[in-house]
Amino acid sequence: MKxxxxxxxxxxxxxxxxxxxxxxxxxxxxxxxxxxxxxCATYLALKNDLTDENVAMILQQLDEHPISxxxxxxxxxxxxxxDVDVTLAIRQNDITNNVSWISALPEIREELVAQQRRIxxxxxxxxxxxxxxxxxxxxxxxxxxxIASVDERAERRYKENLEKGIPTDLETLKEEIAARxxxxxxxxxxxxxxxxxxxxxDTTGVNIEGVVNFIQEKAKKIIDKG
Ligand code: DC
Numbered sequence: 001m002k003x004x005x006x007x008x009x010x011x012x013x014x015x016x017x018x019x020x021x022x023x024x025x026x027x028x029x030x031x032x033x034x035x036x037x038x039x040c041a042t043y044l045a046l047k048n049d050l051t052d053e054n055v056a057m058i059l060q061q062l063d064e065h066p067i068s069x070x071x072x073x074x075x076x077x078x079x080x081x082x083d084v085d086v087t088l089a090i091r092q093n094d095i096t097n098n099v100s101w102i103s104a105l106p107e108i109r110e111e112l113v114a115q116q117r118r119i120x121x122x123x124x125x126x127x128x129x130x131x132x133x134x135x136x137x138x139x140x141x142x143x144x145x146x147i148a149s150v151d152e153r154a155e156r157r158y159k160e161n162l163e164k165g166i167p168t169d170l171e172t173l174k175e176e177i178a179a180r181x182x183x184x185x186x187x188x189x190x191x192x193x194x195x196x197x198x199x200x201x202d203t204t205g206v207n208i209e210g211v212v213n214f215i216q217e218k219a220k221k222i223i224d225k226g
Contacts, residue, residue: 002141002226003123007132008217010146010167011181013153015158015203016128019146021077027223032108032119033069034129034136036079037112038103039090040067040112044081045102055107062111076138085103091164103130108173109189127196128138133195141222144215145194148177148203 006023008016017033024031042160044061045051054068065082072078079087079213089095101110109131118134120127127136131145154174161168194200203211 002223003221004219004226005123005137006126006215007124007137007140007143007195007198008128008146008215009130009132009134009192009198011130011148011184011195012177012222013157014146014148015148015208015211016158018208019215020126020128022212023216023219025213027074027126027219028124028126030119030122031077032106032116032125032127032130033079034116036069036077036098037067038099038108039095040079040081040086040176041108041112042095042102043086043090046098052101052105055105055113058102058105059107062108067115069097079147086102088164089132091161091166093166093168096180098128098210100180100186100187104187104189114174114222128193130192131190133198134193135190138195142215142219143195144168144198144218145198145200147200152204153177158185177196186197199205 008020010016014025017035018135021031023029041058041062043063045058048057048061050058053187068080070078070080078085079090113136119125120137129136133140133145151174157173157177158170159170167201201211
C-alpha cells in the first residue's frame with residue numbers, strides 16, 4: 001500500500017484540523033497541525049515581549065524551546081515547547097490575534113517550513129495549514145482546500161471556545177475571522193490560496209462526517225492505486 005501525503009489548506013475554522021485528525025486516525029497516518037507551530041512562535045514572541053524587529057531572537061527562542069507534539073490518555077493532541085505543555089495557552093485570544101504578524105515573517109516561515117518538511121519525509125501524513133499544498137509539500141499526492149462562510153466558521157469556533165472555557169463574543173469572532181482571512185490571504189510570503197491542483201470543497205452546511213468521507217474517498221483511491 002502506498003503511503004501518501006495529504007495537504008489540507010483553508011482559512012481559519014474551515015474544519016481542517018477536525019477532519020484531518022479523524023482521517024489520520026482512520027488511516028493510521030501522522031497528523032501535523034502546522035497552525036499550532038505558528039501559534040508556538042507567537043507564544044514565545046509575546047512571552048518575551050518580542051516584535052517583528054526581533055526576528056533573530058524569536059528564532060533563538062524556537063531553537064531553545066523546540067516544538068513537539070504528544071498525546072494525552074484520551075488520544076488528544078498535546079503541543080509542547082521544550083518540556084512545557086502549551087496546548088491550551090496557544091489557543092488563547094492574545095495568541096490568535098497576534099499570529100498573523102508572526103506568520104508573515106519570512107525567516108519564521110522558512111524555519112517552520114523546514115521543520116514541517118522533515119516531519120513529512122516518511123510520508124503517511126496529513127498536514128493542515130495555509131500553504132501546505134502550495135509551499136510545504138507542492139508534490140503532495142492529494143491536496144484539499146476547505147472553505148466555508150464566515151458566519152459558519154465563527155459559529156464553529158464559538159462552540160469550540162466555549163468547550164475549552166475560552167470567553168468569546170460571537171460578533172467579535174466574526175470580525176476577527178474576517179480580519180485574519182484578509183491578512184492570511186494578502187501577506188507577501190506564502191499567502192493563503194488554493195494550489196492549482198487542489199480540490200476545493202465548500203463545507204458550509206456539510207457535517208464533519210461528510211467532509212471526512214469526501215477526503216477519505218479521494219485518499220483511498222490514490223492509496224489503492226499505489
Ligand atoms: O490553523 P490556525 O488557525 O491554528 O493557524 C493559526 C495561524 O497560523 C493562521 O492565522 C495563519 C498561520 N498559519 C500559516 O501562516 N501557515 C500555516 N501553514 C498554518 C497556519
